Amino acid sequence: MSFIISLKDIERFYDVGGEVVRALDGLDLNISANEYISIMGPSGSGKSTLMNMIGCLDTPTNGTYEFENEYVHEMDEGQLASIRNRKIGFVFQTFNLLPKSSALRNVEVPLIYANISKKERIDRAKESLIDVGLEDRMHHKPNELSGGQRQRVAIARALVNKPSIILADEPTGNLDSKSGVEILNIFNQLHDKGNTIILVTHEEEVAKNAKRMILILDGKVKSDIKN
Amino acid sequence: MNKNKKKSHLKNTIKESFRMSIEAIKDNKLRSILTLIGIAIGVFSVVGVMTAIKTLENHVNSQLDILGSNKFYVMKEPALSFQRSKEYWKRKNITYQDYLDLEKLAKTPHSMSAEMATYEDDISYKDKELTKEIKIYGATFWSVRHHQFLIDYGRSITDDDIRFNRKVVILGPDIVDILFPYEYPIGKKIKIEGIEHLVIGVTGKKGEMFGENQDYMALIPASTFTQYYWDEDESNVEIVLESKSQEELRKTMDEIIGHFRVIRKLKPSEKNNFEIVNNKELANQIDGFTGGIKLFAGAVSVIALLVAGIGIMNIMLVSVSDRIKEIGIRKAIGANRIDILIQFLMEAFFLCQFGGIIGIVLGILVGNLIGFVLNVSPVIPVDWAFYGLFICSIIGIGFGIYPAWHAANLDPINSLRYDK
Ligand SMILES: Nc1ncnc2c1ncn2[C@@H]1O[C@H](COP(=O)(O)OP(=O)(O)OP(=O)(O)O)[C@@H](O)[C@H]1O
Ligand SMILES: [Mg+2]
DSSP: OSSSSSEEEEEEEETTTEEEEEEEEEEEEOOOOEEEEEEEEESSSSHHHHHHHTTTSSSEEEEEETTEEEEEEGGOOHHHHHHHHHHHHEEEOOOOTTTTTTTHHHHHHHHHHHTTOHHHHHHHHHHHHHHHOOOOOOOOOOSHHHHHHHHHHHHHHHTTOOOOOEEESSSTTTTTTHHHHHHHHHHHHHHHTTEEEEEOOHHHHHHHSEEEEEEEETEEEEEEEEE | OOOHHHHHHHHHHHHHHHHHHHHHHHHTTTHHHHHHHHHHHHHHOOOOHHHHHHHHHHHHHHHHHHHOTTEEESSSSSSOOSSHHHHTSSOOOOOHHHHHHHHOOSSSSSSSEEEEEEEEEOETTTEEESSEEEEEEEETTTTTTTTTOOOOEOOOOOHHHHHHHHHHHEOOOHHHHHHHHOOOOOEEEEEEEEEEEEEEEOOOOEEEEETEETTTEEEEEHHHHHTTTTTTTTTEEEEEEEOTTTHHHHHHHHHHHHHHHHHHHOOOOOOOOEEEEEHHHHHHHHHHHHHHHHHHHHHHHHHHHHHHHHHHHHHHHHHHHHTTTHHHHHTTTTTTTTHHHHHHHHHHHHHHHHHHHHHHHHHHHHHHHHHTTTTOOOOHHHHHHHHHHHHHHHHHHHHHHHHHOOOOOOOHHHHOOOOO
């Protein structure tokens, strides 16, 4: 069986004042299309580092990373940017929206870097916002939206380029429980529609939504349970 | 990626960068305005000075053109000199007699005239008198032509008028308007400093030249002039000469120098104690003068623009560090180095262009204001406006490149994590 993501013996070391921090320390992980994975683990165990690695924001110190049969660990900055743009949809704990741009504009930006015509950009951005239920908030700026709505804009932005995988690093971490549930519902629907999702969380409840639960400890996979 | 796609990608990026730079400028109004002012002042000083010089040059050149390029002058002192040196004013005055002597000797010039003038204020006809002093020329036969006066009606000054010291006068039209509002002036007698002169001619309207009203003057024969109105000891004549053609100018000038040395009784070892200048040389001297101003203004402008450029760089660096998070977000959603580089470069570029356009408009306005004060027709220095924009582009790109490069090379993860 072929995986869309295949991490082998991944190491990511940081040199902090002469001391080596092993954020990822010989991690192996394979992910197939349409999986719904949750990642848990104590603070500092390397979850965010792993997500950045999968999302091509970071490259391993050692090890091989294959994404759709391409060697990511050999790619240059331009190729990584292109993969992030076309294949990865990021959702962050702190939303990371452009604060001075409208919801529509925020969702449009990835399409600019994908070199898509203005008209198509607007159409697709609107469609994406409608998919997350924000059809009446398109021209609002982030500070005019609630936390849950902001995260929905971020999800719309992650989806707009029809990525191969959606990476969400503690997407509900900054939300109240009601908004959190809404966001999780969106992820569940996205999975039902065939999307591949990886979600980092501290909450058991959230993790249980996923079909596969991975526990990270000291930069290694401690357990990998399918339910 | 094929070539075409790359091209359209670049076009798209530039278009979007333009929009984003406008947004960024709007989002940081105060900062942008301060930078704009810096650039505007730099460009303003370039374009303003160049516009002012151009209006002056146009003015002087047009007037020199009217005077004609075959003309030259014998004068006591240089027409334009920066130091009023003793050497010049210690020289002997050129007298009317010198002129008459030269007239006898000179063979090659087409024509020559003596230039002498004084200001008088006691001029009247019957109960009418002038309230403002007028310029009175002592005219020889060719003076009317050399001054570009045209006799509108009546006659000009003849050799006989000069030979017999006749008390006749040619009047400018503005004087006729005052003294003869209802009468035909020819044949009437006016009084100048109590001495009666017969009006023989009236000149056509000419307007202003070198800031002087050419219609508010009178010409009387040079002989009469020296007899009644001229203090031989204190006054100094300029001699105006015209060569037969442009080709003969040099030869004629040499001949005149030779004759005039004889008249001034100079020994072969002595230097000329007079100046001989032609209009071309005058124009060249003026060019040299404006060239000096240009150089100076150029140096000042370069400094101003340099300061403005450093301002741009500073603002852009602040802008980059203010927007580290934004850069991280953009990289996370797929912006590559070149996208970020172009975005910030464009921002610096457009900031400079806006500032530049303001500076150019102000520069042209103020430059022309100077022209307006001097009563010169306005000019739009298209070339300098163009250079101004070009300079702005260079500054925008030159000083924007480092901050943009810095932004482009920020690490995406660290940028994303960055909190202000
Ligand atoms: N840029 C960095 N420089 C140095 N050390 C780093 C850097 N980023 C992460 N680390 C270290 O790597 C380890 C893993 O960090 P990471 O952010 O992946 O943890 P995490 O599992 O996401 O934790 P949390 O649950 O608190 O978000 C930590 O010990 C952290 O200090
Ligand atoms: Mg984390």
